[in-house]
Amino acid sequence: MDPTDRTWAGWVARVGRDPSAGSLLAANAATIVIAFVQRWDLQELMWVYWGQSVIIGIVNVWRMLTLKKFSTEGFTSNGRPVPETRAGKISTAAFFAAHYGIFHLVYFVFLLGGLFGSKETPLRLTPMAVCLLAFLVNHIYSFLYNRAQDAERVPNLGTIMFYPYARILPMHLTLIFGAAVARTRLPLLLFLGLKTGADLIMHVVEHTRSGEKHA
Numbered sequence: 001m002d003p004t005d006r007t008w009a010g011w012v013a014r015v016g017r018d019p020s021a022g023s024l025l026a027a028n029a030a031t032i033v034i035a036f037v038q039r040w041d042l043q044e045l046m047w048v049y050w051g052q053s054v055i056i057g058i059v060n061v062w063r064m065l066t067l068k069k070f071s072t073e074g075f076t077s078n079g080r081p082v083p084e085t086r087a088g089k090i091s092t093a094a095f096f097a098a099h100y101g102i103f104h105l106v107y108f109v110f111l112l113g114g115l116f117g118s119k120e121t122p123l124r125l126t127p128m129a130v131c132l133l134a135f136l137v138n139h140i141y142s143f144l145y146n147r148a149q150d151a152e153r154v155p156n157l158g159t160i161m162f163y164p165y166a167r168i169l170p171m172h173l174t175l176i177f178g179a180a181v182a183r184t185r186l187p188l189l190l191f192l193g194l195k196t197g198a199d200l201i202m203h204v205v206e207h208t209r210s211g212e213k214h215a
Contacts, residue, residue: 020142021203027134028196034127035192042191043114048128049195050107052135053168057100059139060164064093064157067150075158082157089157096161103168142203160206167202 035045067089072082077095082088173194 020145023138023141024199024203027138028199030134031131032192034131038124038127044123046111048131050111051132054104055136055139056164056167059143061093061097063143064160069154070157071154072157092157092161163202163206167198169198
């Protein structure tokens with residue numbers, strides 16, 4: 001399998017041969033099915049994907065902190081190159097945790113205010129918890145499965161730090177543009193498609209290159 005193959009066939013081949021990508025697709029598919037069976041509105045779905053984004057951030061911090069070898073080529077902080085040291089790794093993980101956490105605090109406030117549905121409507125916590133558990137299992141499995149690749153390659157620390165932001169882009173766009181039409185099924189369908197596609201694409205990109213060098 002050629003990791004540089006950018007054709008659709010190449011993307012499909014990478015997804016098909018990566019069980020962690022398959023588990024991610026299964027978790028998204030389960031969420032889509034539950035959302036339509038339970039007739040969720042956008043508000044409930046956004047809570048689930050907010051929870052998944054928090055999980056992604058926590059696992060990403062875990063990944064950065066457990067890297068044995070990494071590169072910081074081209075990666076700067078406050079105009080200075082980030083050192084390829086344990087201190088550089090810890091400071092980068094801490095900065096990411098704070099910055100990513102602020103993003104999600106803002107999302108939390110929007111969701112708590114019922115921007116995408118009535119905040120008086122009780123959330124169906126059990127099916128939401130099932131979806132979040134599926135995502136939690138997937139992201140932990142993905143981290144453990146792909147950890148061997150991080151040991152063989154020398155991933156770029158800055159690249160690892162920025163990947164989760166691309167994965168939350170569909171949520172960000174929905175927060176900006178989705179409120180006006182949140183009571184219809186169209187934004188729900190659009191969001192489901194964007195979210196699942198972004199998840200798979202960024203998963204494949206992240207675990208194919210990660211700005212790596214080879215040891």
